[in-house]
Each structure stands twice: as structure tokens, then as C-alpha cells.
Amino acid sequence: MKANNAETPDSSNSADIFKWIVTFTLLAAAVVGNYLYGEMSVVIRAAGVVVLIAAALGVAATTTKGKAAIEFAKESRMEVRKVVWPTRQETMQTTLIVLAVSIVMALVLWGIDGIMVRLVALATGV
Numbered sequence: 001m002k003a004n005n006a007e008t009p010d011s012s013n014s015a016d017i018f019k020w021i022v023t024f025t026l027l028a029a030a031v032v033g034n035y036l037y038g039e040m041s042v043v044i045r046a047a048g049v050v051v052l053i054a055a056a057l058g059v060a061a062t063t064t065k066g067k068a069a070i071e072f073a074k075e076s077r078m079e080v081r082k083v084v085w086p087t088r089q090e091t092m093q094t095t096l097i098v099l100a101v102s103i104v105m106a107l108v109l110w111g112i113d114g115i116m117v118r119l120v121a122l123a124t125g126v
Contacts, residue, residue: 016063019059019060019062020060020063022056022059023056023059023060026052026053026055026056026059027052027053027056029052030048030049030052030053030056033045033048033052034048034049
């Protein structure tokens with residue numbers, strides 16, 4: 001990820017603050033509007049909520065942190081493309097190994113628990 005050491009001017013900071021206020025106002029409007037218009041059709045309310053959330057995301061994307069988040073998402077997507085995913089056979093073999101080890105460990109712990117219960121019963125005379 002790229003390092004950005006440049007300081008932002010105060011006008012950009014105040015603009016970002018205003019944008020965040022608008023973003024949270026839009027999100028609050030989505031929640032309150034959905035509550036107040038509860039008697040309306042669910043489809044209309046859902047469409048309104050989706051539109052308001054999309055608008056809030058659009059405003060948030062224009063802020064400094066929003067741009068950084070978008071850049072991070074793009075870089076993350078590029079990294080995911082570089083991943084070598086296992087084949088179906090490798091996945092099945094690994095899954096079966098994990099399942100077998102889990103069963104063996106469960107049996108070992110069950111046996112240890114049984115031994116401990118008998119030792120405690122022997123020591124306490126119950």
C-alpha cells in the first residue's frame with residue numbers, strides 16, 4: 001500500500017467534516033424514514049433506503065478517508081487475484097485430514113476426561 005505523508009489543508013479537512021455530516025444525516029434519514037413510513041409498501045421503503053444508503057456511500061467516497069478506503073479495496077482485489085487457490089482434490093484431502101484429526105482428538109479428550117472422572121471419584125470416595 002502506498003504511504004501518503006502529505007498534510008491536508010484545513011479547507012479540505014472542513015470539507016471532509018461537512019461531507020461526513022451529510023453522510024450520517026443521509027443514513028439517519030434512511031433509518032428514520034423507514035420507521036416513519038412503516039405503513040407504506042415495503043418495496044417503496046426498501047428502494048428509498050437503498051437510494052439513501054447509495055447517496056451516503058457516494059458522499060463518503062469523496063472524502064479523504066473514503067478515497068483511501070477505495071484505494072485499499074482496489075489493491076486488495078489485485079492481491080486476491082494473485083492467490084493460488086487449491087484444487088478440488090487438495091481441498092477434499094485437507095478437509096478429510098482435519099476431520100480425522102478432530103475425531104481423534106475428540107476421542108483422546110473423551111478418554112482423558114473419563115480417566116479424570118474416575119480418579120476424582122476414587123480420591124473423594126464418591
